[in-house]
Amino acid sequence: MTDQHVTRDIVQKLWGLCNVLRDDGITYQAYVTELTFLLFLKMMQETKREDALPKGYRWSDLTKREGEGLLTHYRALLLKLGTSGTGMVRDIFTDAQTSLRKPTNLSTLVSEIDKLDWFSARREGLGDLYEGLLQKNAGEKKSGAGQYFTPRPLIDCAVRLLKPQSGEIVQDPAAGTGGFLVAADRYIKDATDDLFNLSPAQQAFQRTQAFAGLELVLDAHRLLLMNLMLHGIEGAGVAVGDTLSPDGERLPKADLILTNPPFGTKKGGGRPTRSDFSITADTSNKQLAFVEHVVRSLKPAGRAAVVVPDNVLFEDNTGQRLRSWLMDLCNLHTILRLPTGIFYAQGVKTNLLLLQRGTTDKGNTKSVWVYDMRADAPAFGKTRPLTMQDFADFEKVYGSDPNGGAKRKDQGEEGRWRCFTRDAIKARNDNLDISWLRDTEVDVEEHLTEPVDIAAAIIGHLKAALADIENLSDELEPDSVDEAVAVPEAAE
CATH class of the missing domain: 1.20.1260.30 (N6 adenine-specific DNA methyltransferase, N-terminal domain)
Structure with a gap:
């Protein structure tokens, strides 16, 4: 066996x-x-x-x-x-x-x-x-399951694409139980004969200084530390804290960020309290604020893979300003449109953003390549979990360069892999929610058979609708208390 x-x-x-x-x-x-x-x-x-x-x-x-x-x-x-x-x-x-x-x-x-x-x-x-x-646990619970669990095949795909290297600082600002950090550590150990190819000083760095991050929930942080320690990662700089507070400013600048930040709004409608935030300082939308953190926390030429919901790609006002700012400071070279149903009860539509921080602050994104893994996708869920093989075609067209520099070929309107110039995106008011294939999500959900999958789809739609209402309320910023509309907090 x-x-x-x-x-x-x-x-x-x-x-x-x-x-x-x-x-x-x-x-x-x-x-x-x-x-x-x-x-x-x-x-x-x-x-x-x-x-x-x-x-x-x-x-x-x-x-x-x-x-x-x-x-x-x-x-x-x-x-x-x-x-x-x-x-x-x-x-x-x-x-x-x-x-x-x-x-x-x-x-x-x-x-x-x-x-x-x-x-x-x-x-x-x-x-x-x-x-x-x-x-x-995520599969057994009927609601709210898997909020700390990112599917292993997705984690491993991101790690294979961005190729963590020994000597780099790898950060996860929403570390959960450490899935991304452990996978990065395993990748580096596989490439260095379990660190034996490194000098004693380099080995010590990998065990004690290479990984950094924050986790807000105490119980998740406890399990994260156990996970890291028993994988040989000691003295890790992964603390309990809120990345959207001054805690996040104290994180070391990173060569690589791998993360799946929480979705929704901050409790009580609170705003980030970071002194270094300028784009998302006035929004309670956590996913937008985490994207700003990622950009600010990368070293020049540092790279990142970030899971975000669709609204990060199309939201107006703060969302549009954030995307424009990001594409100036970073080369947003690739967007992977992920299929629905892969986060159990979190049935929201998600994407993987792959980017590199520029060495200047202007014009770093020349074009964005989009791979649509969502259209005509299987009905992912308990009976059809995500697998490594599901990412094989995307990884092939992505290429061997972690920063998207490999030779790529646009597959046209019938294919899943297309290129959009920065000018074409600007003409869309920097809306990056780009699709061209028929969206068969409704058809896919009609074929769900497991009650837990059906419930997850319903909950996902309700959460997405509630999040849209909250974001709209947040952007309207009423002039008086009488105009304010109280909106219940979205489940995390």
């Missing part, structure tokens, strides 16, 4: 244990968090790195206890590691608490985890296990 099959088998067994815990009031998300605490302790043992944990508070100290004594010690362990641990261990377990109330349930988790085939799964460790569990 291959490592990949072993990992999938372990994920399935671990997910099955969730049924045991339902009578303890454990939700799916709480279960993933609970399980990750235990997986972290087990993997520290498997990778012989338990010297980072205080004696008496390691995996073996759980396996030799039973009943109420086990649960009592587990609670003490979480407190100890969160207060007396060192470095990333302390950060991971800060304010950690267990949702388990029944000792028998904790005992079941510990014994079942201990029996799994860790020898075969050791190479990938918690990283792939966690991402598999998160994907399971």
Whole structure:
């Protein structure tokens, strides 16, 4: 059995244990968090790195206890590691608490985890296990699922296109649980014989300084740190914080940014509080503000891949100003129109922007190439997940140059791959929502069969409509309180 099959088998067994815990009031998300605490302790043992944990508070100290004594010690362990641990261990377990109330349930988790085939799964460790569990969680929840989960095939596609290099600073300003950062790290390790081709100083840089970012949600940040640490990324500069606040200004300038920022508006209609923002300072639209961050955070000649919803491409006023500014400062060389249904309950229409920061501040975009992966696409969802093969044709026409400089050929109105000059885009008032093939989204949704996929499509349409209303209200900027219209906050 291959490592990949072993990992999938372990994920399935671990997910099955969730049924045991339902009578303890454990939700799916709480279960993933609970399980990750235990997986972290087990993997520290498997990778012989338990010297980072205080004696008496390691995996073996759980396996030799039973009943109420086990649960009592587990609670003490979480407190100890969160207060007396060192470095990333302390950060991971800060304010950690267990949702388990029944000792028998904790005992079941510990014994079942201990029996799994860790020898075969050791190479990938918690990283792939966690991402598999998160994907399971996204597929099981009926709404709001997967808000931190970007499909692995999309992440890997972006990484293959932009080719992270050793010695570069890679940033994700909306890091979630670390999917983009872990994939970039894996790409670099594959190209450097697991870093052995690098000097000791270069190896230290990759482990401690190469990756940076912020994550707003504490629980996601906790899991992110576990994920990074068990992939050999230590002392990572990925903190808890809000990128649209002064926290974002303190991030180091990046050679490469890979990110899938949150969609919607800031809570309470708040605006970014960045002193360096000029284009999006007066909007509560988070996706527009994150694009400004990406441009400002790139080094000259730095590159980025950013997932954005359609409204970033066509919105007037602030949106139009942002696109014009971006195309002046950057070479926006490629837009990939992504199919719907790939973000589970987030059924919004999305795109992957691929760009390079210029070394001057004017006229960097000469033309934009657009690949339409949305038209005539399969009905993606639980029964038809996104795969690496789905990106094969796009990667072929994109070419080997990470900055879009490879030889390209326009496929014309019948093809998926077309080029639009900067002048042609200017004639469209810098509207980049460009399509020429018949949009068969409605036809695709008619063929959905899984209730979870149908619900996701409905929720996606409702969220998109609500976001449009909020953005319109935000842009109108009423002159008086009497004219203001209260709009409920969009779900994130």
